[in-house]
Amino acid sequence: MLRLVLKQTLAHRGRLLLTFAAITLGVTFVVGTLVLTDTSREVFDDQFCDASTEVDIVIRDAVAFDAAMGIEVERDPLNSRLAAHTATLPGVSRAIPVVKGTGLLIADGEAIVPAGPSMLTSWTGVDGFTLRDGHAPEQLDEVVIDAATATAHDITLGDTVRVQADSEADLRVVGLVGFGDADGLPDTTVALTSLATAQRLLRLGDGISQISVIAADGTATSEVADRLRAELGTDVDVAASQDTAAASAAAAKSQLGFITGALLALAGAALVIGAFLIANTFSVLVTQRTRELAVMRAAGATGRQVMTSILGEAAVLGIAGAVAGTGAGLVAATGLRALLDAAGATVPDGPTVLSARTLVVALAVGVVVTLIAAFGAARRAARVSPVMAMREGALGTAGGRGRIRAGVGLTLTAAGVAALSVGGATESMPALGAGTAALVAGLVALAPVVAPAVVHLIGRGLSAVTGRSVPAGLAREAARRAPRRTGATVMALALSLALVVFVSVVGASVRAALQSGFDEAITAELVVESARGEMLGGLEPATREKIEELDEVGTVSPLRFGHWKDSGATRALTALDPATIDDVTHVDMVEGSLTDLSDGRDGVVITERQAVERGRDVGDRLAMTFARTGTVQVPVVGLIDDDDAKALSTDYLVSLASYRDWFTERVDATLLVRPSSGTTLDQAQTALEDALEGMPTVEVRDQASAAEARTASLDGILTLITAVLMLTVLIAMLGITNTLALSIIERTRELGLLRAVGMTRRQLRTMIRTESLLIAVAGLLVGTTVGVATSALFVRAIAQGGDLHLQIPTTGLALVAAAALVVGIVGGLAPARRAARLEVLTAIHEQ
Amino acid sequence: MTNLLNTTPGIADTRPAAASTKTVAVRARGLVKTYGSGPAAVKALDGADLVIHTGTFTAIMGPSGSGKSTLMHALAGLDVLDAGQVHIGDTDVTGLGERQRTLLRRDRFGFVFQSFNLLPALTAQENITLPLDLAGRRADPDWLARLVDTLGLRDRLGHRPSELSGGQQQRVAVARALVTRPEIVFADEPTGNLDTRHGQVLLSFLRDACDDLGQTIVMVTHDPLAAAHADRVVLLTDGRVIEEITDPTASAIADRMLQLDTDQHPNPHPRAGSGFGSGSGSIQEG
């Protein structure tokens, strides 16, 4: 049996080629995503574990929560005397004071800006870094950097580099370190200095970031930790270093989680669309082999054996696709990384990790998807009766089951539309999700009925425009004659295009909302921001100091971002300077004013929408939990217009003074700048750019480009998703090519006859290409309709009454239409050429 | 069905003197066609010569594998020859390119094959007018009506081939072959899949088309009864025309064929194929 199956698969390899390609592409995508994220996770794990191997316990300032949105919160410095004290406690072998922060490396006047962090840390000798060359930093003017950065930027021992943190200094490179086996940390520059130098650069005074404790030999870490906890009180956080490493890794990995999720969802879409192609192929193969199968049945094969043999072929194909896809996935991981990079989402790179789980998933995905897709055809094959060996005839137009199918399809579609409408009206995401799923399932079931009809209508329309032509008419008929095949092909394209439309519409709507009101609310002529788009912004305090010194500058008003916990949920807030904010913004307040934040007491201004939702009014209190302070009852002092709040990025506004109380972070996200009177915008901008020359990550933008930049990261992600979705469109195109190629084989005699009675090669090519185009246009129509409808309802739901309006991006849709046409034209090329090459006589004599 | 021709006004059952007009419709000289190469090469045509006059009904006969189909395909521009020349009227077919041969088939020839003559997607009517539609021309309504009525297809026009009997399908194919008023109709065993009665109806129709309209017809057949409808029988053996019988009768043909077969091939024919001479019952088992 197995030999028979293998032989059959090989015999049909030409016909299975595109199917194999579809499976491979889908698996490639899955494997690529898994390898990429596994690799990155491993990097994080290694990084944090290696850093903690020698250290047993870490003592840091206590915080209410460790991390928010994938970034670890900053902690207040500890007094360095605490380290000395800790060292004297029983069970402690060593207590090493550590300073950690951010310090940009500048070599030969060129700033080295890695994709990841610029680390600045005091030398401890126990944090995973090992000397490769030179010696540890001892003097105040010495620094050790990682070997990878040194190699990449031609830095050798004895060179001088500048380290720029809260203050900056020129330091001599006296050593190079590696990290574990690697030459450094991925996407990171490392600068290690003496404790005093790090304190000076980070302006910590006598403060330290943490104490790394090594327990005395023969003592249990947990015992020592307990003792330290009892001794040092609750102001500090005593944790096993393994736990802090795990927590750090978890925080870093949680950011990867979004990316993995998104990529896997896209991979799933690619697989579903590939499944249509697979289903089509097997359906055609079974039809073509009806005779053969009937002969097998007549010779005594049971229906079950026939079914098993077809499914066996599917399994062989699935395994082959999975194996090829796994290989390709290793390569694809690199491509995905580059794509993510281009989209501004950097994931760390390390030695490629191909886990057993990935292999199992790849195999399972390849085989299961193929088996499911081939199941319908296999069942149909099992129903082939021996009589069919004698009969020339139509197979696969099962009337009764067709009606059941249509019924199920209609019900599901109706349920989907209903759920979508309800979801849209009640702004309920679950209802929308369920509705979309039901709608898609319904359409898939209806496809054999709907798609050929749509194709036919479009064909009619086309004929009305171009005049009656036999090739076009025959193309229309061919599409109608194989309803399942046409249906599946159209739906595959429709689904992939619907996804593109969906992303494009939702993206355009969110984009418009992000930009809307910015130019009205922000009156500052110039906006200074970090080009790297860090989540909390990335302007070191030095930036503001430099700008404030300039004569050309009248007002500088900073905005800072922070995370807080709202009974478990993470929220963002914006801190502003009440004294200057009115100079650089113009916002509508529903109640109170932004200056109400100023009079020395803490308060928060919230949006009108939040006020309504929470049932809070001015004078009420809001419980806000900050990492540094724990929960604070903050009085609401004003209500701001929802749209204007958007220009300031969050729904919660606090004063900078309060921010300093509640947060350890000191970076500005945005500096809103107004030139001094008598200075032109150009003069001011030039002055700013000159002053900030040594800070390559800082960007000076005028108001318009600042508005644009607000959507930069969104744009990057949208481009990424669309680029990846194009892969599904590509698979759908393979589907068209595949369907047509198979149908040509099936129709060889017909084509021969047509040629015999006088159809020219050109007419034959036109016929095949028209069929391809009809399918593509049908896919475009169905896809756009589904995409626009679902995205419109989704936009309404995520708007939640806020000011998110549906934007139908005309260029986006035009691109989708263009893509569909390209798919239609390109998809038909090869089959058309192949059909035209058929020799008339051989075609006629084909059995 | 049997009284089809009697009730039809257009074509009367009168037989004018065969080949009264002596214009040449097809002139073939020294046709050679070899399949394969080396020791496995098969000479399907080996210097075949043939002249067919306008308005005649010619039957091509010969043992299985003698090159009948190949000859017909060569005449009809379906196949390319290794040597020799075919003239259709004044046109040298052998010199034509692929596209011109296609247009020749579409505009000047009609075809009837043994089976699979019709496109399953098209109705009978659409199948009939297919060559015209491909050319972007309209059918002459009178002519179309006459064909349809004569062939008894009036109430079958809206049906698809799968809804037609084998005889009906072949009649649709004949209507298609004639709808363009072609110079020549080529038929390769048009009655091979039909029972005797339906075969006879079809052949009578072809005979009438020849008589009344001066339609030139070339038909390949194994059946002496069928060949008897022709004005002339051309006998083919080993890719060469070896004999012609004018105004043949079925028994004369059958006798000649039987003789030929035993002369030329005393041993059973080595090639698989439909045994020829169903009328004479000379199918040989090997």
Ligand SMILES: Nc1ncnc2c1ncn2[C@@H]1O[C@H](COP(=O)(O)OP(=O)(O)OP(=O)(O)O)[C@@H](O)[C@H]1O
């Ligand atoms: N495409 C081909 N390739 C190789 N040999 C071929 C091909 N077509 C025909 N032949 C050979 O050429 C010879 C003539 O074939 P042809 O089909 O003309 O015979 P025929 O007289 O029509 O026979 P039949 O009565 O069986 O239809 C045969 O020996 C056949 O095997």
Ligand SMILES: [Mg+2]
């Ligand atoms: Mg033949």
